[in-house]
Amino acid sequence: MWDYTDKVLELFYNPQHQGVIEDKGEPGIKVAVGDVGSIACGDALRLHLKVEENTEKIIDARFQTFGCTSAIASSEALVELIKGKTLDEALKVTNKEIANYLGGLPEAKMHCSVMGQEALEAAIYNYRGIPLDTHEDDDEGVLVCTCFGISDAKIKRVIIENNLTTAEEVTNYVKAGGGCGSCLASIDDIIASVQKEKASATPVSNSLNQTNGKSAVKPLTPVQKIALIQKVLDEEVRPVLIADGGDVELFDVEGDRVKVILQGACGSCSSSTATLKIAIESRLRDRVSKDLVVEAV
Numbered sequence: 654m655w656d657y658t659d660k661v662l663e664l665f666y667n668p669q670h671q672g673v674i675e676d677k678g679e680p681g682i683k684v685a686v687g688d689v690g691s692i693a694c695g696d697a698l699r700l701h702l703k704v705e706e707n708t709e710k711i712i713d714a715r716f717q718t719f720g721c722t723s724a725i726a727s728s729e730a731l732v733e734l735i736k737g738k739t740l741d742e743a744l745k746v747t748n749k750e751i752a753n754y755l756g757g758l759p760e761a762k763m764h765c766s767v768m769g770q771e772a773l774e775a776a777i778y779n780y781r782g783i784p785l786d787t788h789e790d791d792d793e794g795v796l797v798c799t800c801f802g803i804s805d806a807k808i809k810r811v812i813i814e815n816n817l818t819t820a821e822e823v824t825n826y827v828k829a830g831g832g833c834g835s836c837l838a839s840i841d842d843i844i845a846s847v848q849k850e851k852a853s854a855t856p857v858s859n860s861l862n863q864t865n866g867k868s869a870v871k872p873l874t875p876v877q878k879i880a881l882i883q884k885v886l887d888e889e890v891r892p893v894l895i896a897d898g899g900d901v902e903l904f905d906v907e908g909d910r911v912k913v914i915l916q917g918a919c920g921s922c923s924s925s926t927a928t929l930k931i932a933i934e935s936r937l938r939d940r941v942s943k944d945l946v947v948e949a950v
């Protein structure tokens with residue numbers, strides 16, 4: 654018997670947003686759908702968004718979920734979290750927020766919160782006309798878990814975003830390793846490589862704050878913050894983008910808003926939202942401050 658919170662049970666027994674949203678051709682309104690998972694794998698979620706076009710605000714959302722108690726409760730939680738938000742605001746909702754909204758999920762059910770986050774991203778990318786194969790993790794990288802069709806890119810992302818340290822945790826979050834188990838050694842290797850990357854990445858904020866060999870954890874001054882953002886862009890982001898025919902230039906920093914100019918292939922690419930969110934924003938949040946928001950100008 655799973656140890657579910659009262660909130661999980663409440664949303665499972667009494668979901669308010671199950672169903673579909675039909676596109677009735679209302680002026681100024683657009684309906685988008687995002688699919689994730691598969692019934693063959695045990696969980697599937699289709700998320701419907703009704704969006705006001707001029708504000709990009711989500712004015713309604715519905716879900717159709719095939720899955721367990723936590724999958725349905727996570728879907729309901731997702732809808733309650735995103736209704737009234739703009740698409741950009743909704744894109745910032747993480748699987749952790751979904752789980753927190755529910756008062757927590759059993760570890761072995763964390764993949765339900767990840768599924769909600771992925772369905773939301775899929776729906777927003779569909780709304781924006783970005784082909785799925787330009788952002789789905791599973792179309793990048795190498796297939797690691799053939800039982801569940803999970804790539805190394807997706808495993809790496811969930812490890813980083815949720816600070817996972819064991820193959821068992823990875824299975825809980827994305828199911829990889831939960832079938833025949835033959836990929837578990839590869840998952841261990843990915844965890845080890847992420848930990849190595851983390852260890853070798855000297856936090857520049859610390860080095861900037863070091864005086865006479867002593868580490869002083871002080872907030873960055875605005876000048877230090879801009880210098881650090883520029884350094885991370887130059888050393889860690891631009892080389893990747895340039896290799897893909899694109900580039901990025903720091904335009905301005907206002908508080909936690911980092912304004913950038915996407916150039917080359919990035920500027921004209923339909924997946925520039927993904928570039929901003931995944932390649933640039935998450936890297937800057939990791940290295941500089943978790944509160945940073947990256948915008949293209």
Ligand code: FES
Pocket residue numbers: 797798799800801829830831832833834835836837
């Ligand atoms: S290949 Fe990953 S569980 Fe079978």
